[in-house]
Amino acid sequence: xxxxxxxxxxxxPMPQPQxxxxxxxxxxxxxxxCDAGSEHRFPLTPEAVQSLTDRGFxxxxxxxxxxxIHYTDEAYTRAGAHITDRGRTLECDIVIHxxxxxxxxxxxxxxxxxxxxLSNFNRPQAAEVVRSLxxxxxxxxxxxxxxxxxxxxxxxxxxxxxxxRAAMVMATSMLADPVHNKGILIGGIAxxxxxxxxxxxxxxxxxxxxRSALGLGATVRMFxxxxxxxxxxxxxxxxxxxxxxxxxxxxxxxxxxxxxxxxTDLQGCPVVVEQSGEExxxxxxxxxxxxxxxxxxxxxxPQIDLAAVKSGEIPTGESSYYSRRPQRRVxxxxxxxxxxxxxAMALSDTFITMLDEIAGDEASSRMINLxxxxxxxxxxxxxxxVNERVARLVHLRYTDIRILLTLS
Numbered sequence: 001x002x003x004x005x006x007x008x009x010x011x012x013p014m015p016q017p018q019x020x021x022x023x024x025x026x027x028x029x030x031x032x033x034c035d036a037g038s039e040h041r042f043p044l045t046p047e048a049v050q051s052l053t054d055r056g057f058x059x060x061x062x063x064x065x066x067x068x069i070h071y072t073d074e075a076y077t078r079a080g081a082h083i084t085d086r087g088r089t090l091e092c093d094i095v096i097h098x099x100x101x102x103x104x105x106x107x108x109x110x111x112x113x114x115x116x117x118l119s120n121f122n123r124p125q126a127a128e129v130v131r132s133l134x135x136x137x138x139x140x141x142x143x144x145x146x147x148x149x150x151x152x153x154x155x156x157x158x159x160x161x162x163x164x165r166a167a168m169v170m171a172t173s174m175l176a177d178p179v180h181n182k183g184i185l186i187g188g189i190a191x192x193x194x195x196x197x198x199x200x201x202x203x204x205x206x207x208x209x210x211r212s213a214l215g216l217g218a219t220v221r222m223f224x225x226x227x228x229x230x231x232x233x234x235x236x237x238x239x240x241x242x243x244x245x246x247x248x249x250x251x252x253x254x255x256x257x258x259x260x261x262x263x264t265d266l267q268g269c270p271v272v273v274e275q276s277g278e279e280x281x282x283x284x285x286x287x288x289x290x291x292x293x294x295x296x297x298x299x300x301x302p303q304i305d306l307a308a309v310k311s312g313e314i315p316t317g318e319s320s321y322y323s324r325r326p327q328r329r330v331x332x333x334x335x336x337x338x339x340x341x342x343x344a345m346a347l348s349d350t351f352i353t354m355l356d357e358i359a360g361d362e363a364s365s366r367m368i369n370l371x372x373x374x375x376x377x378x379x380x381x382x383x384x385x386v387n388e389r390v391a392r393l394v395h396l397r398y399t400d401i402r403i404l405l406t407l408s
Contacts, residue, residue: 028058029355030092031081033065036099038308040068040340041347043096043116046079048348053080055356062089069341096351098143100124106132114139119379122293127394133380142387144292145377146354154353157204158346159336160290164208164262166342167288167335168197170306171260172216174286182284186259187217194218198254199241200271200297201264202226202233205290209262214240221254225269246271256280261287263297263331275300278329287331294333304330307337375401 029052031044042065044052049059059081063073073083082088089095090108096116100123101109109115115133119142123129133140144156174181175195187194197213199206202224210233213220220241224230227245234243244250246269255261255273258281263271278301287298294303336343357371378386384399385391391398 026056026058027094027358028060028092030089030095031059031061031065032086032089032095032097032101032105033062034068034097034099035102038305038334038337039099040307040337041098041343042066042069042071042340043098043344043347043351045069045344045348046071046075046081048352049076049081050079051352052355057355058082058092060084060089060092062086065089066344069344094355100129103128103132106136106138109136109138112137112139114141116141116143118142118144119292121389121393126390130380130385130390130394130396134383134385137383139381140379141374142377142379147373147376149373154350155347156292158350159343160203160205160264161208162339162343162346163290163336164205164210164264165212166306166339167205167262167290167332168209168212168216168260170332170335170338171286171288175259175284181286185216186213187219189217195259196221196254196257197260197262198223198258199262199264200224201266201291202230202243203264203267206262206264207233207236209264209288209290210237210241213260218260221258223251223254223271225266229267252277252280257282258285261285263287263289263291263294265291266297271297273298281329285329287329288335289331289333290335294331298331301329301331303333305334305337306332307334307340309338375405 031042034042049061052059059076061073061076061081061083062085063083066073066076077083086105087108090105091110092113093110094114094116095109098118100117100120101115103125106129113136115138117140144153144159146153146155148154172186175184175186177183184195195218197210197218197220199210199220199222202222206222210220210222214237222230222233222241222243223246224233224243225246230243230245234241251271255277261281278298287301289295289297289303291297378401379390380386381401382404384404385394385396386399386401386404388398
């Protein structure tokens with residue numbers, strides 16, 4: 001307040017800058033390095049980190065954590081992140097780690113922290129992992145189970161689309177290998193019969209794989225027991241595929257001549273190809289399982305994790321076309337893990353959207369109330385198992401999360 005000495009009428013208030021304090025602490029986001037042998041995906045790019053720091057997050061990253069997607073620590077530092085050791089990343093309010101954390105890491109989480117992972121229902125040491133999460137009162141959210149306002153699964157859908165595209169890229173490379181396979185192109189050559197691709201299912205990953213195969217000139221047959229979903233898929237592909245409901249004889253004939261078989265999530269229309277069904281397929285056929293829980297369609301086939309194959313190496317053994325010794329076929333899984341940088345860029349956009357919604361909410365329970373799509377994705381909350389499947393898996397009592405939210 002200032003006073004005019006030439007005026008006797010009193011004081012005149014003048015605007016002055018004033019510092020204010022917000023009482024809200026910046027929410028911390030920890031990104032530890034994934035120590036799983038075949039997992040090369042990292043959840044956030046430097047651009048995504050920049051966006052989150054601008055929104056008020058403090059992002060803490062373990063040193064060298066993003067080397068698997070060819071980003072340096074300096075790139076994240078320029079984006080506003082803090083590079084530190086693993087322990088500091090595990091002490092944050094929110095921790096993102098796509099694969100299940102080890103029990104020793106879970107015990108280092110802050111009590112009541114939020115842990116964002118994939119569902120990984122077949123996780124090793126499941127009972128011990130879940131009990132450790134309950135002891136720390138960790139809110140474990142399975143990102144692939146999160147739904148939006150329209151019932152879509154934004155994280156699961158983007159990973160499914162990547163898997164479909166990546167599977168066809170890998171199949172193209174494998175078939176073109178003249179040593180371990182046939183040394184052929186999928187199609188598109190005048191006068192040469194194109195390869196045949198059989199797609200089981202018609203979800204997002206199936207459509208992505210079929211679209212890639214059609215672009216390469218292949219003949220594509222798509223099977224699904226859900227005729228309405230199959231019809232939508234065929235329309236989405238502009239009628240380029242041969243759609244069929246799952247008739248045993250039609251499917252058997254398609255498998256006999258297939259060069260590539262893509263199995264996806266059939267959602268209530270199960271198909272099981274036993275070992276006798278494997279024997280009718282061509283020598284050198286490539287089989288990919290893109291479903292969230294592989295192994296149901298081809299239960300007798302050994303699985304090869306594509307992300308575990310070293311760069312430049314084409315998987316051999318059962319898939320070798322010129323093998324003199326008769327060997328069983330294999331099923332390739334984890335196709336999206338072969339393109340981790342693409343996965344990081346796609347996941348980043350989805351993480352920004354989700355985390356932006358909770359930037360102003362410090363309490364996990366408030367955040368759950370504001371975003372109903374997260375309720376069905378919660379596995380553990382306030383020391384209780386809130387997912388029925390997890391409860392059955394570890395033989396613990398299931399608690400409806402809505403009850404806990406009402407009481408909290």
